[in-house]
Amino acid sequence: MSEHHHKETFVTKYIFSQDHKMISKQFLVTGMIMGIIGVLMSMLFRLQIAWPEKSFSIIEAFLGPHQQDGIMSPDMYLALVTIHGTIMVFFVLTAGLSGTFSNLLIPLQIGARDMASGFLNMISYWLFFISSIVMVISLFVEAGPASAGWTIYPPLSALPQAIPGSGLGMTLWLVSMAIFIASSLIGSLNYIVTIFNLRTKGMKMTRLPLTMWAFFITAIIGVVSFPVLLSAALLLIFDRSFGTSFYLSDIFISGEVLHYQGGSPVLFEHLFWFLGHPEVYIVLLPALGITSEIISTHSRKPIFGYRAMIGSIMAIAFLSTIVWGHHMFISGMNPFLGSVFTFTTLLIAIPSAVKAFNYITTLWKGNLQLNPAMLFSIGLVSTFVTGGLTGLVLGDSALDINIHDTYFVVAHFHLVMGVSAIFGMYAGIYHWFPKMYGRMMNKTLGYWHFWITIISAYGVFFPMHFIGLAGLPRRYYSNTAFPMFDDVADTNVVITIFALVGGVAQLIFLANFFISIYRGQKASQNPWNSNTIEWTTPVEHLHGNWPGKIPEVHRWAYDYSKKVDADDDDSDYLHGKDWVSQITPLLPGEEPS
Amino acid sequence: MLALFYIFIGVAIGVSFWQITRIMNFRSVIANDKDNDFQGKMFLGFTVFLYAMMLYCLIWMNVIMLPESASVEGVNDDILFNITFWMIGIVQFIMQFLIFYFSFKYRGKKENKAKFFADSHKLELIWTVAPAIVLVVLIGYGLWQWNDIMYVGEDEDPVVIEVYAKQFQWEARYAGEDNTLGLGNVNFIKGINTIGVDMSDANSQDDKQVTELHLPKGRKVLFKFRSQDVLHSAYMPHFRAQMNCVPGMVTQFAFTPKFTTEEMRLRPEVVEKVDGINKIRAKNNAEEMYVFDYILLCNKICGASHYNMQMKIVVEEEDKFNDWLAQQPTLAEVIK
Numbered sequence: 001m002s003e004h005h006h007k008e009t010f011v012t013k014y015i016f017s018q019d020h021k022m023i024s025k026q027f028l029v030t031g032m033i034m035g036i037i038g039v040l041m042s043m044l045f046r047l048q049i050a051w052p053e054k055s056f057s058i059i060e061a062f063l064g065p066h067q068q069d070g071i072m073s074p075d076m077y078l079a080l081v082t083i084h085g086t087i088m089v090f091f092v093l094t095a096g097l098s099g100t101f102s103n104l105l106i107p108l109q110i111g112a113r114d115m116a117s118g119f120l121n122m123i124s125y126w127l128f129f130i131s132s133i134v135m136v137i138s139l140f141v142e143a144g145p146a147s148a149g150w151t152i153y154p155p156l157s158a159l160p161q162a163i164p165g166s167g168l169g170m171t172l173w174l175v176s177m178a179i180f181i182a183s184s185l186i187g188s189l190n191y192i193v194t195i196f197n198l199r200t201k202g203m204k205m206t207r208l209p210l211t212m213w214a215f216f217i218t219a220i221i222g223v224v225s226f227p228v229l230l231s232a233a234l235l236l237i238f239d240r241s242f243g244t245s246f247y248l249s250d251i252f253i254s255g256e257v258l259h260y261q262g263g264s265p266v267l268f269e270h271l272f273w274f275l276g277h278p279e280v281y282i283v284l285l286p287a288l289g290i291t292s293e294i295i296s297t298h299s300r301k302p303i304f305g306y307r308a309m310i311g312s313i314m315a316i317a318f319l320s321t322i323v324w325g326h327h328m329f330i331s332g333m334n335p336f337l338g339s340v341f342t343f344t345t346l347l348i349a350i351p352s353a354v355k356a357f358n359y360i361t362t363l364w365k366g367n368l369q370l371n372p373a374m375l376f377s378i379g380l381v382s383t384f385v386t387g388g389l390t391g392l393v394l395g396d397s398a399l400d401i402n403i404h405d406t407y408f409v410v411a412h413f414h415l416v417m418g419v420s421a422i423f424g425m426y427a428g429i430y431h432w433f434p435k436m437y438g439r440m441m442n443k444t445l446g447y448w449h450f451w452i453t454i455i456s457a458y459g460v461f462f463p464m465h466f467i468g469l470a471g472l473p474r475r476y477y478s479n480t481a482f483p484m485f486d487d488v489a490d491t492n493v494v495i496t497i498f499a500l501v502g503g504v505a506q507l508i509f510l511a512n513f514f515i516s517i518y519r520g521q522k523a524s525q526n527p528w529n530s531n532t533i534e535w536t537t538p539v540e541h542l543h544g545n546w547p548g549k550i551p552e553v554h555r556w557a558y559d560y561s562k563k564v565d566a567d568d569d570d571s572d573y574l575h576g577k578d579w580v581s582q583i584t585p586l587l588p589g590e591e592p593s
Numbered sequence: 594m595l596a597l598f599y600i601f602i603g604v605a606i607g608v609s610f611w612q613i614t615r616i617m618n619f620r621s622v623i624a625n626d627k628d629n630d631f632q633g634k635m636f637l638g639f640t641v642f643l644y645a646m647m648l649y650c651l652i653w654m655n656v657i658m659l660p661e662s663a664s665v666e667g668v669n670d671d672i673l674f675n676i677t678f679w680m681i682g683i684v685q686f687i688m689q690f691l692i693f694y695f696s697f698k699y700r701g702k703k704e705n706k707a708k709f710f711a712d713s714h715k716l717e718l719i720w721t722v723a724p725a726i727v728l729v730v731l732i733g734y735g736l737w738q739w740n741d742i743m744y745v746g747e748d749e750d751p752v753v754i755e756v757y758a759k760q761f762q763w764e765a766r767y768a769g770e771d772n773t774l775g776l777g778n779v780n781f782i783k784g785i786n787t788i789g790v791d792m793s794d795a796n797s798q799d800d801k802q803v804t805e806l807h808l809p810k811g812r813k814v815l816f817k818f819r820s821q822d823v824l825h826s827a828y829m830p831h832f833r834a835q836m837n838c839v840p841g842m843v844t845q846f847a848f849t850p851k852f853t854t855e856e857m858r859l860r861p862e863v864v865e866k867v868d869g870i871n872k873i874r875a876k877n878n879a880e881e882m883y884v885f886d887y888i889l890l891c892n893k894i895c896g897a898s899h900y901n902m903q904m905k906i907v908v909e910e911e912d913k914f915n916d917w918l919a920q921q922p923t924l925a926e927v928i929k
Contacts, residue, residue: 371628402659462647527623
């Protein structure tokens, strides 16, 4: 990389930038816009669930032809839950989270001037941008956007006769996802290559901060599993447009027998969940990596069990690719497979428990600096535990039979991957905002944001477990057809109120974010007194990150509160302060941790 | 027009936020001891909120839960569920306490020093092995139960019933005297042969097609599921039973009904739940009161009326069931 400065125009600096820091901001802002759309949708369909026969002018305003007198149509309800799921899982929590922080942190934390290929990195963002645009355009299709659930199981997703959203809306959905997958693959390859090849002198793999390990393993899972979703989508496109029968067979609809012969929807389910389950960890692992870093920094303590954390990330990643069948216990697949998948699924509890206990032990006897980033990280550990534990119920095939596709599932995955990953993302934004924009975010607004968000998150998703145990299926437009569900109606109203409050509270964050970009206090070089080397770069961004030589790394990232006498907690700090940057050489006689 | 109005409100909120934050001190950015102290206490307060909510859901929402299993096989499901739920409940209470109590207890102070504690193989071994032992129990019980439900022995002589799904309706077919279902395929759907039975198959002649599901108490029922259009899922929550209906293949599930509908209506849990529901219905001026019935509902997104795809299930004593079945006409009589 040449070190002299190219002349940058507005276009090369802000639009077709190849600088990883700018690309990360592009990912973040695009992800945030998609997030606003996704959250708004959830607020609309929560209104429908709580008050199914009530007219709302806000629904009239937003849904246009898909509502009548302020009551949304059943097709539109299904479309909203479908697109909400798609946007939140892929566009916000995959691209928005991974794209933002992998891009921002990988070169900065391993000591590289940029990604291995800045050009591919730029392509990755613009493909993501195009796929977002296509997805948004699909919302305006006359017959409505894709509405077969975010899992788009055929035949529902293949037959416009079955649901209007499976026409042009579904085509656009598939096109958008195909582009998205290309973006994700290019990005992931770039991350892997960069972490392998561009680490600065002394940055051994065993000295990488846990964020890097998390992003690295996440990228590997992405490369392994996303192509399978692409092939699943391609075969679905063939079935829809070219008359093949990969997924379809023996179908009678709208008074006629269709020509499809010999395909099976179960094949699609296998292909979909081969990505779909690892996707959970593609979403969650970066959040856990961010949390590891933040909890350690703000506890002023080394992360407990660094090697165990890496081991558990690897174990989770490995197991995540052989558990997809637990989404299919009652799909009609061979029950023996159900046994196998129950076994592998429940094993994931072990590395997950190790991670949770390690976080708690890191808090123990720390000197906790309760900044907003730290609050969100602690919140993540809490929701990760709450949501993760119910996985033991769902992963057990015998128990899954009766709660499959009920609200219990909705509660489980929202807590464990939705809320947790969003918390990780917020934590990351509050923590690295100074690195991104050279200014600080306001802490008071951050506190308000955190407390309202966590209370409403629990208020929404905790009671949801219990209406699921009452047998209430998810994706029901209204529960009024079943008198047996009359007694969950009140709970649904409470949930909706929490959801609306929680949704509106995100405005606090948006305000804090955008105002701080322009008016926030100027950041110092290392505001959190952190050890990782991204804080040794100057506050003002420059292409190439470090002005002179890239610093050499001499130790791991977690030498917080290292004492003169290792056995005496009250002895003086070894380096005179409670943090030791990774670039500080070992003192004579100092033991590396 | 209305959308514009809402966008205008959004902008107005944004602008007022902008103005408020101009006045606010945007300089306060890093937590000081006062913040740590206050936020630490907030965590303690939040623990109280969380525990109150958990207890409320566990105790007072108990009345809306499904009543005890109405199938023999489901009883073990309930036991396994209770074991699992107690276990995760206890772990949840302890872990949340530790997370939030530590966040409170070790809230930062200038003069405090954090403990340098990077590793302990002993501790890590404990929390690797402890979950592993618990899992062995859960996996063992779970797999035993799963195999018990999913494999139907030939000597059990089950009543064979086909459950047939289409947008947005359930139908059912009994196997008749020979207890063997005739073949079916969408190509045979024509007129009153709505579920596509192959009438050239000898086994089809004595089959009986119905729109209400009757089951005999105490006898194993083997369901064969088919769908003619999209995926559906036959969900019978009271029996702890569910299986997808997949176009192009036949799936199956079996259970033994344990209580007749009448018996179930008299069980205290059901009485309490029905009373609760009827109080709500009275408040909402509903036209008719709710009477408990077993129900089959669709639990896989299948289109616009997915939320209203249901069929009543009646469980009765075996002789009454046989009488009812004898009254139903065979397909040979209906489809000439």
